[in-house]
Amino acid sequence: MIDIQNVSSVFDTPDGQLTAVDDVSLHVPEGSIQGIIGFSGAGKSTLLRTMNLLERPRSGRVIIDGTDLLGLDVHQLRTARHGIGMVFQHFNLLNNLTVQKNVELSLKFAGVGRTERRRAAAEALDIVDLADKAGSYPAQLSGGQKQRVGIARALATQPRVLLCDEPTSAVDPRTTASVLQYLSDVNARLGITLVIVTHEMNVIKAIADNVAVMEDGRVVERFDLTALQNPGFVPATPIGRYLITDDIELDRRPRANTVAPADAARYSRV
Amino acid sequence: MFDRLIELWPEIVLALAQTGTMLIVSIPLAILLGTPLGILLYGIGPTGLHHRPRLHRVLDGTVNVIRSFPFLILLIAIIPITRFIVGSSIGTAAVIVPLTINAIPYFARFVEQNLSQLDGGVVEAARSMGASRGQIIRDVLLVEARPALVTSITIMTVSFISYSAMAGLVGGGGIGDFAIRYGYYRYETDIMIAAIVLLVVIVQIVQVSGSRLSRSLDKRL
Numbered sequence: 001m002i003d004i005q006n007v008s009s010v011f012d013t014p015d016g017q018l019t020a021v022d023d024v025s026l027h028v029p030e031g032s033i034q035g036i037i038g039f040s041g042a043g044k045s046t047l048l049r050t051m052n053l054l055e056r057p058r059s060g061r062v063i064i065d066g067t068d069l070l071g072l073d074v075h076q077l078r079t080a081r082h083g084i085g086m087v088f089q090h091f092n093l094l095n096n097l098t099v100q101k102n103v104e105l106s107l108k109f110a111g112v113g114r115t116e117r118r119r120a121a122a123e124a125l126d127i128v129d130l131a132d133k134a135g136s137y138p139a140q141l142s143g144g145q146k147q148r149v150g151i152a153r154a155l156a157t158q159p160r161v162l163l164c165d166e167p168t169s170a171v172d173p174r175t176t177a178s179v180l181q182y183l184s185d186v187n188a189r190l191g192i193t194l195v196i197v198t199h200e201m202n203v204i205k206a207i208a209d210n211v212a213v214m215e216d217g218r219v220v221e222r223f224d225l226t227a228l229q230n231p232g233f234v235p236a237t238p239i240g241r242y243l244i245t246d247d248i249e250l251d252r253r254p255r256a257n258t259v260a261p262a263d264a265a266r267y268s269r270v
Numbered sequence: 271m272f273d274r275l276i277e278l279w280p281e282i283v284l285a286l287a288q289t290g291t292m293l294i295v296s297i298p299l300a301i302l303l304g305t306p307l308g309i310l311l312y313g314i315g316p317t318g319l320h321h322r323p324r325l326h327r328v329l330d331g332t333v334n335v336i337r338s339f340p341f342l343i344l345l346i347a348i349i350p351i352t353r354f355i356v357g358s359s360i361g362t363a364a365v366i367v368p369l370t371i372n373a374i375p376y377f378a379r380f381v382e383q384n385l386s387q388l389d390g391g392v393v394e395a396a397r398s399m400g401a402s403r404g405q406i407i408r409d410v411l412l413v414e415a416r417p418a419l420v421t422s423i424t425i426m427t428v429s430f431i432s433y434s435a436m437a438g439l440v441g442g443g444g445i446g447d448f449a450i451r452y453g454y455y456r457y458e459t460d461i462m463i464a465a466i467v468l469l470v471v472i473v474q475i476v477q478v479s480g481s482r483l484s485r486s487l488d489k490r491l
Contacts, residue, residue, distance in 0.1 A: 052398055054394060054397060054398055077400075078400035078401070078402060079400065080400070081397075081398060081399065081400030082399070082400045084398075085398075086395070086398035086399075088391060088394070088395060090391055091391075092389075092391035092392050092394060092395035093392075093395075094392055094410065094413055094414055095414060095489055095490045096413050096414055096416060096417070096487065096488070096489045096490075097413060097489075105396070105399065105409065105410075106399040108405075108409060109396065109399045109400050109401040109402075109405055109409075110399075110400065137489040137491070138489075139489060139490050139491040140491070153395075153399075157399070163398075
């Protein structure tokens with residue numbers, strides 16, 4: 001479904017060129033859920049953004065559903081994007097439009113007529129159980145609800161692929177579960193291929209079939225999530241091993257018993 | 271004083287009508303022409319959808335030049351243009367030309383600023399949905415900037431009520447000119463105060479209704 005071949009993405013910065021994605025190839029089978037994990041700056045979001053050409057890679061091929069996106073002209077690319085939904089960390093909803101109108105926006109851009117827009121948007125809102133919020137404005141919703149509107153907006157045009165850029169990074173853990181549940185349902189019921197970028201391993205463990213671990217613009221490791229059921233499984237790379245443990249390890253110093261002399265002097269004056 | 275006010279009433283009404291005409295023509299024209307200019311300035315600017323550094327510099331500079339002119343000097347400097355457009359260099363119609371020429375870049379700046387202050391995320395979302403540039407401008411940027419644009423129109427209208435007072439210089443009339451003629455030149459201070467009170471009321475009405483409209487359009491809560 002998604003075939004990324006030798007993609008490299010380079011940014012010009014004031015300090016010279018920055019290779020955000022370095023010769024990455026990735027195949028995502030139809031109907032599967034692909035996780036991409038890594039720390040900040042690993043290039044995972046940039047890689048995701050090449051999948052609908054929000055970021056144009058310097059080299060390589062981006063093949064979605066059999067079409068090489070880099071070979072399309074502006075109009076063809078816009079048409080192709082109607083079939084590739086995207087969900088964002090900060091939702092990116094329009095504040096001045098109602099929930100209904102926000103969802104209709106993707107349909108409007110796809111050239112869908114007014115009545116059909118209304119119907120399809122209502123249907124998409126139904127999938128994320130927000131039909132009752134159609135007339136609300138985003139500011140009146142919780143973070144989780146906003147993300148569900150984002151999902152509905154992406155689904156309304158009936159895409160075959162849904163790209164999720166840190167979809168749960170701006171919501172609390174309980175809301176994370178709910179958002180992931182909706183994404184999982186979307187995948188199961190509608191057969192939509194999902195790509196989820198995150199820095200949280202528990203998100204990957206909860207939802208993904210496969211995961212690609214990124215570091216410094218490269219995919220350094222990938223594995224099937226069923227591998228984690230094997231207690232003896234150990235990721236091949238240090239970053240992979242680090243990511244699958246949820247523990248935060250600190251180098252904790254022994255606690256000092258007395259206040260340091262300099263501080264003591266400051267406090268005595270009070 | 272009231273006798274004098276009643277005596278001058280027809281002239282006050284005429285002056286109000288002249289001020290009204292100047293604003294009713296120049297402000298909508300400025301919005302009509304300044305909005306695309308502002309969108310263009312934003313669009314080809316560093317954060318825009320279609321960065322064109324050289325063209326942006328030229329346009330940006332032109333806007334600055336027009337905005338630098340003190341209105342009084344602009345009024346006189348463009349007399350030939352005014353005469354060409356409305357056929358005369360005196361009267362209310364003649365003031366509308368410099369007012370509009372001043373207001374277009376003034377409003378364009380507001381539009382540019384309001385657009386560049388929007389969160390880039392919505393534009394990105396629109397691009398991901400396959401929106402064209404025109405759709406991004408119409409259905410995303412202008413929608414999100416609407417409350418700010420209404421505030422800008424309000425500020426512009428208030429400024430131009432003040433600018434229109436200089437219309438007297440070319441026989442354009444208006445309530446400001448009325449205050450200058452009777453109050454300043456003829457030492458009828460109470461008439462001047464009455465005219466100024468009238469201006470204060472007009473500005474209040476414009477400001478309050480503008481703020482109210484802007485607030486009702488703003489759904490960020």
